[in-house]
Amino acid sequence: MGRHDTYQKLIYFCLSILLLHNVLKNVEGLACNWGTMASHPLPPNIVVKLLRDNGFNKVKLFEADSGALRALGKSGIQVMVGIPNDLLATMASTVTAAELWVQQNVSQYISKYGTDIRYVAVGNEPFLKTYKDRFVHLTFPALQNVQAALVKAGLGRQVKVTVPLNADVYESGDGLPSSGDFRSDIKTLMISIVRFLADSVSPVTFNIYPFLSLNADPNFPREYAFFPGSGGGGGGTKPVVDGSISYTNVFDANFDTLVSALEKNGFDPNKVEIIVGEVGWPTDGDPNANPAMAQRFNQGLLNRILQGQGTPRRKTAPEVYIFSLVDEDIKSIDPGKFERHWGILSYDGAVKYPLSLGNGRQLVPAKGVRYQAREWCVLSPRAGGNVATWASSADYACQQADCTSLGPGSSCAALDSVANASYAFNMYFQRMDHRSGSCNFNGLGTTTKIDPSRGSCRFPIQIDTSRHETLRPRGNSGATEVKWRTVGAVAVAVAVGCAVFN
Numbered sequence: 001m002g003r004h005d006t007y008q009k010l011i012y013f014c015l016s017i018l019l020l021h022n023v024l025k026n027v028e029g030l031a032c033n034w035g036t037m038a039s040h041p042l043p044p045n046i047v048v049k050l051l052r053d054n055g056f057n058k059v060k061l062f063e064a065d066s067g068a069l070r071a072l073g074k075s076g077i078q079v080m081v082g083i084p085n086d087l088l089a090t091m092a093s094t095v096t097a098a099e100l101w102v103q104q105n106v107s108q109y110i111s112k113y114g115t116d117i118r119y120v121a122v123g124n125e126p127f128l129k130t131y132k133d134r135f136v137h138l139t140f141p142a143l144q145n146v147q148a149a150l151v152k153a154g155l156g157r158q159v160k161v162t163v164p165l166n167a168d169v170y171e172s173g174d175g176l177p178s179s180g181d182f183r184s185d186i187k188t189l190m191i192s193i194v195r196f197l198a199d200s201v202s203p204v205t206f207n208i209y210p211f212l213s214l215n216a217d218p219n220f221p222r223e224y225a226f227f228p229g230s231g232g233g234g235g236g237t238k239p240v241v242d243g244s245i246s247y248t249n250v251f252d253a254n255f256d257t258l259v260s261a262l263e264k265n266g267f268d269p270n271k272v273e274i275i276v277g278e279v280g281w282p283t284d285g286d287p288n289a290n291p292a293m294a295q296r297f298n299q300g301l302l303n304r305i306l307q308g309q310g311t312p313r314r315k316t317a318p319e320v321y322i323f324s325l326v327d328e329d330i331k332s333i334d335p336g337k338f339e340r341h342w343g344i345l346s347y348d349g350a351v352k353y354p355l356s357l358g359n360g361r362q363l364v365p366a367k368g369v370r371y372q373a374r375e376w377c378v379l380s381p382r383a384g385g386n387v388a389t390w391a392s393s394a395d396y397a398c399q400q401a402d403c404t405s406l407g408p409g410s411s412c413a414a415l416d417s418v419a420n421a422s423y424a425f426n427m428y429f430q431r432m433d434h435r436s437g438s439c440n441f442n443g444l445g446t447t448t449k450i451d452p453s454r455g456s457c458r459f460p461i462q463i464d465t466s467r468h469e470t471l472r473p474r475g476n477s478g479a480t481e482v483k484w485r486t487v488g489a490v491a492v493a494v495a496v497g498c499a500v501f502n
């Protein structure tokens with residue numbers, strides 16, 4: 001066998017390993033968002049264990065949270081780390097500012113902790129209509145500077161940039177996916193950004209929310225928000241016919257509107273890597289948000305992900321980050337009270353509803369969570385029966401703590417006015433970590449060891465954040481180990497290749 005032949009075969013062999021790797025990449029794990037806008041966030045090491053226990057091998061962070069990035073070190077989980085919108089102006093100003101961010105928030109974690117950072121998300125839905133034009137002129141220069149900074153740091157191949165965008169950056173005049181195009185006010189900008197990302201072999205990222213489609217329009221056909229064959233009776237909705245394609249669900253239609261927008265502007269949608277950065281369904285805070293609907297949507301979504309299913313216009317499945325892992329009780333409720341209830345797990349990592357994650361695996365809860373004592377705060381019988389007596393105290397409690405479950409159509413909406421006040425008092429008491437005086441309310445509050453939960457309404461006990469083991473910082477040795485593991489794997493692959501072809 002000639003030398004030339006051997007090399008050629010070795011190259012084919014390596015190519016096939018790469019191909020196999022890419023095929024496996026699509027089915028080997030799940031991805032989700034990990035938001036930390038919580039008054040009592042779960043300790044990062046518990047979350048990382050939770051991710052691993054449930055087979056998540058990709059996670060998206062909204063900012064460079066130091067605890068999360070350290071805990072993710074050497075976890076086998078790939079990370080997308082976000083740059084918040086309020087840093088876009090700085091990132092857009094100079095490459096030096098972007099270099100500093102990359103040094104502090106990317107390079108450091110890769111080299112010191114072995115954190116497998118794969119993507120930097122520049123901004124979060126910066127072109128959302130509600131932001132007006134605030135970030136429109138900042139996002140692209142910020143993206144270019146961060147990309148330049150990554151290249152300068154020697155991370156150009158390893159870490160890719162992207163911009164998570166809301167699905168309102170594209171639209172369709174007649175509502176059919178085939179008429180999809182980018183929103184007219186930012187069309188040129190979108191084309192520049194997609195071209196830039198495609199040229200740097202980086203993905204485009206879009207957040208798609210069937211829940212919001214259903215919520216925004218009282219005439220929206222309910223079944224169309226869910227995936228077909230995902231239970232709930234179904235069959236009631238006429239499909240949306242678009243030429244030869246019949247759309248049975250809004251996710252496919254929305255995604256294909258994007259696919260058309262890409263095609264219309266000269267991109268090959270099969271060559272552009274597409275990530276769905278957020279998609280999910282909340283469980284509370286709205287009449288359309290409950291565990292049954294969330295389970296139906298998310299199980300349908302997971303089944304598609306596990307099957308690697310694409311859409312009618314793009315057979316290649318996108319990478320999908322589920323929104324979200326756990327609830328966040330201090331998120332802004334401007335978009336709606338449901339904002340604090342997107343988790344597939346509760347604030348404490350408890351399972352809200354069963355989900356099968358493939359290979360016979362069921363969603364499991366977080367382990368090792370420590371709670372405050374089993375004690376609740378309720379309205380004292382001394383308060384009497386007149387709402388006016390406690391109304392201002394309950395209002396105060398709800399201004400400080402999360403009362404979104406009391407809203408119309410929510411899990412605690414059916415409580416009578418006494419239990420309603422108790423709920424508010426308890427949320428405040430938990431938020432204050434049972435601190436002395438935090439169940440006083442001018443003598444209207446009293447503590448109890450009997451769980452006041454009733455029906456769908458849970459009176460929670462907060463996490464005791466002070467009683468968790470703090471994360472031990474891990475030193476430099478980790479990075480070396482990771483490097484050697486990679487070198488080792490390549491060496492083995494080449495050795496096997498040589499053995500096969502000699």
Ligand SMILES: *[C@@H]1O[C@H](CO)[C@@H](O)[C@H](O)[C@H]1NC(C)=O
Nearest residue numbers: 063064065084100101104105
């Ligand atoms: C690193 O990220 C954090 C969190 O987003 C931010 O507060 C900090 O300013 C960043 N560092 C630099 C140098 O920009």
Ligand SMILES: *[C@@H]1O[C@H](CO)[C@@H](O)[C@H](O)[C@H]1NC(C)=O
Nearest residue numbers: 394395398406416417420424
């Ligand atoms: C329950 O409490 C909330 C928040 O304090 C309040 O807005 C609502 O009117 C109350 N409902 C009843 C039935 O008391």
